[in-house]
Amino acid sequence: MAGRRGPRLRTPRYKLPDAVVALPGARALVAGDGAAPELLLVDRGRSVGLRGRLRAAWAFATATRRPGGRVLLAGGYDADIRPTDATAILTPPA
Numbered sequence: 086m087a088g089r090r091g092p093r094l095r096t097p098r099y100k101l102p103d104a105v106v107a108l109p110g111a112r113a114l115v116a117g118d119g120a121a122p123e124l125l126l127v128d129r130g131r132s133v134g135l136r137g138r139l140r141a142a143w144a145f146a147t148a149t150r151r152p153g154g155r156v157l158l159a160g161g162y163d164a165d166i167r168p169t170d171a172t173a174i175l176t177p178p179a
Contacts, residue, residue, distance in 0.1 A: 092132045095123050100144035106156050114177050116148050116158050124177050139173055154179065 094115060101117025108114055111128040120142045122135045139158070146161030151174075159172045 091127060092125050092130050094125075095132050095134055096121060101146075103145070103147040104143070104158065104161075106148045106150045108150070108154070108177060112177070114148065114156050114175065116143075116156065116175060117146055117161075118142055118144050122158075122175055135175070135177065140171065141169075143169060143171070148175075 096119050098115065098118040101115065104115070104117025106114045106116075111126070113125040113127065114122060115125060115132075116122040116139075120139045122139070123132050124135055125132050141163050143158070143161040143163065146158050149157045149159075151157050154176060156175045156177065157172065158175060160169065162168050
């Protein structure tokens with residue numbers, strides 16, 4: 086499979102298999118393993134931080150694209166490896 090290198094993340098991350106959501110316009114929201122979600126601008130080859138922070142960094146959370154451009158982030162576990170029942174609704178800029 087051929088490919089090319091994508092934009093670098095602003096924050097090193099791991100344990101985020103279900104916390105990346107493809108968005109319209111060659112963009113992707115990366116919300117896993119970090120308290121500061123970021124937006125990948127694939128066609129521009131860069132990543133930008135989003136305003137605001139989550140209450141804590143979550144590992145193995147899920148991110149689900151919702152109507153209106155919003156993204157629901159749910160579950161996973163916190164930095165102390167405790168399961169969380171937390172949720173957040175993120176609204177990436179258009």
